[in-house]
Every structure is written in C-alpha cells, then in structure tokens.
Amino acid sequence: MSLDEFGMINRYLKPLAKGFPGALALTDDAALIDCCSNEQIVIAKDALVENVHFLSSDPVDLIARKLLRTNLSDMAAMGAKPFGYLTMIAWPPTLQADFFPTFAKGLAADQREFAVHLLGGDTVSTSGPLVLSLTILGSVPKGHALTRSAAKIGDLVFVSGTLGDAALGLRVLRGLAATEDEALALVDRYRLPRPRIALGQALLGVAGAAIDVSDGLLADLGHIASTSAVGIDIDIVNLPLSEAARSLPGALEAALSGGDDYELAFTVPPGKIEEALMAAKRAGVPITQIGRVTERRGVRALDRQGQQLELAQTGWVHF
Amino acid sequence: MSLDEFGMINRYLKPLAKGFPGALALTDDAALIDCCSNEQIVIAKDALVENVHFLSSDPVDLIARKLLRTNLSDMAAMGAKPFGYLTMIAWPPTLQADFFPTFAKGLAADQREFAVHLLGGDTVSTSGPLVLSLTILGSVPKGHALTRSAAKIGDLVFVSGTLGDAALGLRVLRGLAATEDEALALVDRYRLPRPRIALGQALLGVAGAAIDVSDGLLADLGHIASTSAVGIDIDIVNLPLSEAARSLPGALEAALSGGDDYELAFTVPPGKIEEALMAAKRAGVPITQIGRVTERRGVRALDRQGQQLELAQTGWVHF
Numbered sequence: 283m284s285l286d287e288f289g290m291i292n293r294y295l296k297p298l299a300k301g302f303p304g305a306l307a308l309t310d311d312a313a314l315i316d317c318c319s320n321e322q323i324v325i326a327k328d329a330l331v332e333n334v335h336f337l338s339s340d341p342v343d344l345i346a347r348k349l350l351r352t353n354l355s356d357m358a359a360m361g362a363k364p365f366g367y368l369t370m371i372a373w374p375p376t377l378q379a380d381f382f383p384t385f386a387k388g389l390a391a392d393q394r395e396f397a398v399h400l401l402g403g404d405t406v407s408t409s410g411p412l413v414l415s416l417t418i419l420g421s422v423p424k425g426h427a428l429t430r431s432a433a434k435i436g437d438l439v440f441v442s443g444t445l446g447d448a449a450l451g452l453r454v455l456r457g458l459a460a461t462e463d464e465a466l467a468l469v470d471r472y473r474l475p476r477p478r479i480a481l482g483q484a485l486l487g488v489a490g491a492a493i494d495v496s497d498g499l500l501a502d503l504g505h506i507a508s509t510s511a512v513g514i515d516i517d518i519v520n521l522p523l524s525e526a527a528r529s530l531p532g533a534l535e536a537a538l539s540g541g542d543d544y545e546l547a548f549t550v551p552p553g554k555i556e557e558a559l560m561a562a563k564r565a566g567v568p569i570t571q572i573g574r575v576t577e578r579r580g581v582r583a584l585d586r587q588g589q590q591l592e593l594a595q596t597g598w599v600h601f
Numbered sequence: 602m603s604l605d606e607f608g609m610i611n612r613y614l615k616p617l618a619k620g621f622p623g624a625l626a627l628t629d630d631a632a633l634i635d636c637c638s639n640e641q642i643v644i645a646k647d648a649l650v651e652n653v654h655f656l657s658s659d660p661v662d663l664i665a666r667k668l669l670r671t672n673l674s675d676m677a678a679m680g681a682k683p684f685g686y687l688t689m690i691a692w693p694p695t696l697q698a699d700f701f702p703t704f705a706k707g708l709a710a711d712q713r714e715f716a717v718h719l720l721g722g723d724t725v726s727t728s729g730p731l732v733l734s735l736t737i738l739g740s741v742p743k744g745h746a747l748t749r750s751a752a753k754i755g756d757l758v759f760v761s762g763t764l765g766d767a768a769l770g771l772r773v774l775r776g777l778a779a780t781e782d783e784a785l786a787l788v789d790r791y792r793l794p795r796p797r798i799a800l801g802q803a804l805l806g807v808a809g810a811a812i813d814v815s816d817g818l819l820a821d822l823g824h825i826a827s828t829s830a831v832g833i834d835i836d837i838v839n840l841p842l843s844e845a846a847r848s849l850p851g852a853l854e855a856a857l858s859g860g861d862d863y864e865l866a867f868t869v870p871p872g873k874i875e876e877a878l879m880a881a882k883r884a885g886v887p888i889t890q891i892g893r894v895t896e897r898r899g900v901r902a903l904d905r906q907g908q909q910l911e912l913a914q915t916g917w918v919h920f
Contacts, residue, residue, distance in 0.1 A: 304641070309828045310749050311675035311813065312645035314741070317636030322623070326631035327687040327736055329723045356630035368646040370689065370734040404648045410729010415689040417646055417736040422633070430629050494630065509628045 294386035295369075295400060302366055302399035313401035315366070315419065324362035324420040324427060328353045332411035336473075337455065342381055343388030344473045345414070350392045351475040352496065353418035355544040358482035359494040361428040362420030364396060369403035370415040377412070396479060426486050428548070433491035433510035437549035439573040440558060442478050444524040445499055446533055447471035449540020453532070464526040471524075475544035481569075484561035485548060492548035498539040502547055503573075503581045514581045516573040518591065538583055549575055613705035614688075614719060621685055621718035632720035634685070634738065643739040643746060645675035651730035655792075656774065661700055662707030663792045664733070669711045670794040671815065672737035674863040677801035678813040680747040681739030683715060688722035689734040696731070715798060745805050747867070752810035752829035756868035758892040759808075759877060761797050763843040764818055765852055766790035768859020772851070783845040790843075794863035800888075803880035804867060811867035817858040822866055822892075822900045833900045835892040837910065857902055868894055 291308060299305035304314035315323065330336055330352065336345050350367065357364040369389075373381070393399060401419070450458070451472030454465045478494070485492065491506045499521075503514045518534060527533045550558045555571075562569040583591045610627060618624035623633035634642065649655055649671065655664050669686065676683040688708075692700070712718060720738070769777070770791030773784045797813070804811065810825045818840075822833045837853060846852045869877045874890075881888040902910045 306748060306750075309824070311678045312643045312681065312737075312739075312746075314679075314746055315642040315644060316743070317638060317640055317642060319636060319638045321636055323634040323636060323642060324631045325634060325687065325720065325736075325738070327689055327722050327734075329689045329691060329725045329734070331691055331725050331727045333728070334726060359630045360633075362631065368644065368736060370646055370648045372648060372650055372691075372732045372734075374729070401644065403646050404734070406648045406650050406732075407653060408650045408729055408732055409652070410693070410727055410732070413691045413725075413727055413729070413732045415646075415648070415691075415723070415734045417644075417687060418631075419644070420631075424635070427631075427633055429625060431625075505628070 290382050291405070294382045298386060298389055298393060298400035302401060305399060305401045308402060320424050321421045322424050322427065324357060324360050324422055325417065326353060326356035327415065327417045328356060329413065329415040331413050340473055342384040346385040346388030347392045347474055349414045349416050350389060351477050352544065353416045354396055354477035354479060355475060355494040355496065357418055357420040358478045358546060359428065359492050360422065361426065361482040361486040361492070362422045363483060364398050364418055364420040364479065366399050366401040366419045368401050368417045371405045372408040372413040373405065374408055374410060374412055423486070428482065428485060428489055428492035430491050430493055430506050430509040433506050433512050433549040433575050434551065435512055435575050435577050437490050437551055437575040438555065438571055439503070439514055439516070439547065439549055439575065440569045441522065441545055441547045441572050442481055442567045442569050443545040444522045444527065445495065445543050445545060446527050446536030446540050447524050448542035449536040450527050450530055450533065458530065460530060464529065467524065467526040472542060475542065477544055478546045478567055480565035481546055481562060481567045484565045485558065488550065488554050488557045488561050490549040490551060492546055495543040495545045495547055496541055498541045499547060500538050500581050500583065506549070507579065507581050513576040513578040514573055515576050516581065516583045518583050519586050520570060520572045522570040609701050610724070613701045617705060617708055617712060617719035621720060624718060624720045627721060639743050640740045641743050641746065643676060643679050643681035643741055644736065645672060646734060646736045647672045647675060648732065648734040650732050659792055661703040665704040665707030666711045666793060668733045668735050669708060670796050671863065672735045673715055673796035673798060674794060674813040674815065676737055676739040677797045677865060678747065678811050679741060680745065680801040680805040680811070681741045682802055683717050683737055683739040683798065685718045685720040685738045687720050687736040690724045691727040691732040692724065693727055693729060693731055742805065747801065747804060747808055747811035749810050749812055749825045749828040752825050752831050752868040752894050753870065754831055754894050754896050756809050756870050756894040757874065757890050758833055758835070758866065758868055758894065759888045760841065760864055760866045760891050761800055761886045761888050762795070762864045763841045763846065764814065764862050764864060765846050765855030765859050766843050767861035768855040769846050769849055769852065777849065779849060783848065786843065786845040791861060794861065796863055797865045797886055799884035800865055800881060800886045803884045804877065807869065807873050807876045807880050809868040809870060811865055814862040814864045814866055815860055817860045818866065819857050819900050819902065825868070826898065826900050832895040832897040833892055834895050835900065835902045837902050838905050839889060839891045841889040
C-alpha cells in the first residue's frame with residue numbers, strides 16, 4: 283500500500299469525526315472538548331499489537347471494534363459515559379489496500395452503537411507488526427467515578443455476564459475441539475468484547491470498587507485487593523460459565539485466569555445488594571455474586587468445601 | 602529484558618503521576634480531570650517510530666523528551682496550556698534493561714520544565730521496532746483556541762525561531778560534514794524540539810491561524826491555506842536561518858521542506874502586528890515576518906525578485 287496519509291484520513295477517518303464540532307473535522311493539531319464544572323473528564327489509553335492481542339487472521343473490522351471496545355471497557359469500569367476517542371495506527375508495509383476502509387467501517391459501526399466520535403489521532407508507518415493505540419474519553423458526575431480503591435471488608439463481590447469465554451475462544455482458534463455452535467459463540471466473545479457501559483453507569487453510587495476483567499479474574503481482583511488494602515475470597519462453584527464454555531475442558535481455568543472477558547467485577551456493600559441487582563436489571567446485564575471482601579490479604583479461589591485451590595502446571599488443584 | 606510490567610510501572614512511571622490527584626497514582630483504568638465551564642480541554646495524539654521519527658542510536662532520555670515535546674508542540678499551536686499526558690510504549694524484546702529508567706528520567710526532566718504530569722497509559726510488547734505514542738492534554742479559554750482555519754486575506758505570516766535546523770541535524774547524523782559547533786547545535790535541534798508553549802498562549806487573541814512546523818514549512822502552511830481557503834506567499838529572503846544552518850549546503854531546502862522544527866507559523870492581521878511582536882517578546886522567542894495571505898490559492902515560495910521557486914530533483918529552482 284502506498285502511503286497517502288492525507289487522502290486516507292480525508293476519505294475514511296474524517297467521516298467518523300462528523301457530529302462532534304470540537305474535532306474540527308480533523309483539520310487541526312488537536313481537538314477541543316467543552317467542559318461542565320459538575321463533571322470530570324475520564325481518560326484512558328489501551329493498545330493492541332498484532333499477534334499479541336489479536337491475530338493477523340482476525341477480520342479487520344473486528345480488530346477495529348476490539349480496539350475501541352477494550353478502551354470503552356475502561357470507561358465502563360469507572361462508570362463513565364464515553365463520548366470520543368483518538369487513534370494511533372502504526373501500519374506495516376505489508377498492510378492490505380482494503381485495511382483502512384474496513385477498519386473505518388468497524389469503527390463506524392461501534393460509533394453508532396456506543397455514541398462516540400473520532401476526535402483525532404496519528405497514523406505512522408512501521409517495519410514491524412501492526413500496532414494500534416486508542417485514547418478514550420468520557421465523563422462522570424464529579425467525585426462519583428468508580429475506582430479500584432473503594433472495596434471494604436464485608437462487601438460482596440459480583441461479576442457481570444459469563445467468564446472464560448474469550449480465552450476459550452482463542453483456544454478454539456488455535457485448534458481446541460468444539461461444536462460449531464460453541465466455536466461461534468466463544469470466538470465471537472474473543473473477537474468482539476461487550477464493554478458494560480450501561481452497567482458501569484448504573485452502578486454509580488451503588489458499587490464500591492470496580493474493574494473490568496481484562497487480565498483474568500484473579501489478577502484483576504488482585505488489583506482491587508491491593509489498591510483497597512483488603513483480601514478477596516472467590517467461590518468457584520458460583521463462577522458464571524456460559525453454556526458453550528461449560529462443556530469444554532479448561533473452562534474453570536479460563537474463568538479464573540483467562541483474560542479478555544471485559545466483564546465488570548465489582549464490590550457491593552451488604553446493604554446495597556438489592557440496588558445492585560436492580561441496576562443490573564436496568565442495564566440488561568446479568569450479574570452473579572461470586573465472593574466477598576475479607577480482612578486477610580490476597581485473592582483466594584475456594585472450592586465447595588471452602589478449600590483453597592492453587593494453580594499448578596496442569597490447572598487448578600487443591601492447595 | 603523480562604517483562605515485569607507492574608514492577609516497571611510502579612518504579613519508574615508512578616513517580617511521574619505524583620502531583621496530579623486525578624491520575625489516581627496510576628492504579629486505575631483511567632484518570633480523572635476536573636473541568637471548568639469557562640475552559641475547553643485540548644487533546645492531541647502523536648506517535649514516534651524507531652528509525653522513522655528517531656534513530657536507534659539517539660539517547661533514550663532524549664527520545665522520551667522528543668515524544669513529549671512533539672505533542673507539547675501541538676498544544677502550542679492551539680495556544681493551549683498543557684497539564685498532562687498519557688503514554689503508550691510498544692517495546693521490542695531487544696530493548697536494553699536501562700531503557701525504562703532512562704526513558705522515565707527524560708520525561709521527569711520535561712515534566713518539571715513544562716509543568717505537566719503523567720496521567721496513565723499502556724505498555725505492550727511487539728516483535729517490531731519501538732513504537733511510542735503519547736496523548737497530550739491542555740486547556741484554553743473557551744472559544745479562543747488558535748486553529749488552522751482562521752487565516753484571512755491580507756494577514757501577514759510569521760514564524761518563530763529559525764527553520765531547517767532539525768532537518769540539517771538529521772543530515773549531520775547521517776554524515777553531512779559540519780564543524781563541531783554546527784553539528785552540536787543542529788543535532789540538538791533534531792533531537793530536542795522546543796515547543797513554543799509560551800508563545801502560543803501569548804498569541805491568543807492576537808494571531809489568526811497557527812500551526813507548528815512539523816512536516817516542513819511549505820507543507821504546514823499548505824494545511825493553513827487549504828483549511829482557511831486562502832493562499833500564502835513566502836519571501837525566501839526573509840526565512841530565519843540559524844548561524845549553524847546558514848553555512849551548510851541545502852539550508853534553504855531544509856528551511857522550506859525539512860520537518861521537525863516545531864516552530865510556530867501563524868498569521869497576524871495587519872492591525873495586530875505590534876501586539877504580535879510584544880507577545881513574542883513576552884514569550885522570549887524571536888519571530889520573523891516571512892510572507893502574507895493571498896487570495897490566489899496554494900503556497901508559493903518567492904525569491905527576491907518575486908519569482909516563484911519550484912522544488913526540482915536537485916533542490917529549489919526558479920519556476
């Protein structure tokens with residue numbers, strides 16, 4: 283592909299900036315964002331690298347949507363309402379000519395779904411693999427953002443949706459045997475995360491600490507535990523597994539340690555459980571109580587008898 | 602280098618977030634920015650790729666500062682006051698172990714100089730060259746940002762500092778003969794841009810259109826001309842060349858088409874020339890009148906006789 287950066291931006295990216303006047307139609311060095319004194323701007327930046335975070339064989343429109351959605355998921359975890367984003371595309375010379383139109387098509391689809399606009403960015407060439415970075419912007423009522431540091435001993439721990447599907451989807455793409463229905467469902471979860479934007483906003487004033495499950499449930503709850511200076515116990519019997527995941531080997535491992543689920547894990551004070559369930563209902567997302575916040579530091583996965591499991595070479599075993 | 606992302610972030614990046622409470626000590630998915638209703642947030646995102654925008658042999662602390670400064674320059678061009686930034690580092694396995702501490706040292710030096718703080722970001726691994734992306738944030742009084750679209754026919758065109766030094770500095774690094782003093786001065790300009798932050802803010806309400814010279818003077822004035830639907834004539838005899846540049850072959854070409862100068866080019870209505878000169882004095886940066894905004898579209902470089910020069914294979918020639 284020959285580099286016609288300005289032509290490419292004009293043709294495929296400029297339409298994505300329409301509808302946000304502060305994007306200045308991508309003509310300027312920067313974008314302008316109006317502010318309200320009773321709100322805070324929420325900003326995050328996540329990158330994806332070819333064959334690290336997505337496969338070269340993944341459909342390009344889904345790569346674009348995954349890039350946007352992994353960042354939207356950071357907005358969900360803070361309870362923020364997203365409104366715009368900037369992209370950085372470092373593209374290798376081997377890129378197909380239809381990359382940019384297909385990439386833009388994917389972004390356009392998600393702009394409609396999540397009510398966000400492209401505000402700016404940069405395209406550069408690289409001799410290495412495709413590197414994509416995105417900066418996402420949203421807003422929250424001042425002082426009300428969900429953070430990782432607000433978990434309290436005695437809080438209950440919830441998670442949205444189902445866990446482990448994305449990791450199993452990646453394993454299916456790499457050769458794990460599954461029925462056609464299972465494969466479709468799991469691969470879709472790997473390629474197209476569902477950022478829980480509505481749930482995050484519904485949990486403002488209800489949840490304590492929150493995080494999106496990107497590194498894996500135990501690792502991400504570990505971030506809450508360390509930032510909040512508490513411990514967390516998980517009852518593995520309560521982990522929500524999808525129909526497709528349940529029948530495959532390694533489902534429990536995937537639910538505990540597989541990343542890329544982009545579900546929300548959050549803590550709820552005992553007195554607010556009803557409110558949390560109603561918030562989830564309003565957001566149209568099922569949530570499941572999977573554990574509790576403890577005084578004893580660290581994150582533990584407990585079996586039906588309350589025995590701690592440990593990750594061994596062959597999967598999770600009794601401690 | 603083994604990937605100990607969390608250890609690296611804690612040790613080298615977290616200190617850079619101190620002093621900005623909304624960065625949440627980099628523990629969370631996103632950062633929080635307080636807003637004022639009489640201001641607009643200004644945001645831009647620029648990337649640098651190894652051996653495209655900097656050389657593998659460039660000192661790592663200067664690569665970090667160049668990354669930050671090229672983005673700060675976008676704030677300068679809008680007249681914005683920068684306050685924070687997010688980084689994306691896609692690092693190859695060949696990276697030296699002292700990369701991160703040295704990179705952070707460079708950022709820390711510029712944080713002090715420009716009063717900005719690290720707000721968040723992402724580090725990922727790549728099999729390709731080092732890819733760096735930065736998102737910069739600033740603020741402007743509402744409705745007063747400098748843009749590319751505000752040039753008017755009859756305005757005069759100014760540029761800050763000197764032009765062509767950075768491009769000549771790159772040529773010196775690649776073998777162009779120069780004295781030691783010339784080499785030092787020019788290479789420094791290539792490796793360490795001077796974003797004209799103070800000048801940009803001083804020009805609010807004075808300048809019409811503005812841009813930072815990153816692609817090359819003619820290309821960047823071309824952006825102003827096309828966005829403002831005007832033309833621009835440049836008198837090459839007035840182009841400000843540094844002592845070091847002046848004595849080297851190709852200085853004029855470098856001043857017209859070399860990128861990476863990160864000076865500000867801007868238009869000033871005839872009635873505001875005194876104000877512009879005073880603004881420059883206040884900012885401590887020399888500015889030079891180099892041309893004028895015309896009705897006839899396009900950007901032209903004119904010699905002493907008013908004859909148009911054109912870029913040929915061998916450099917600029919008479920049209």
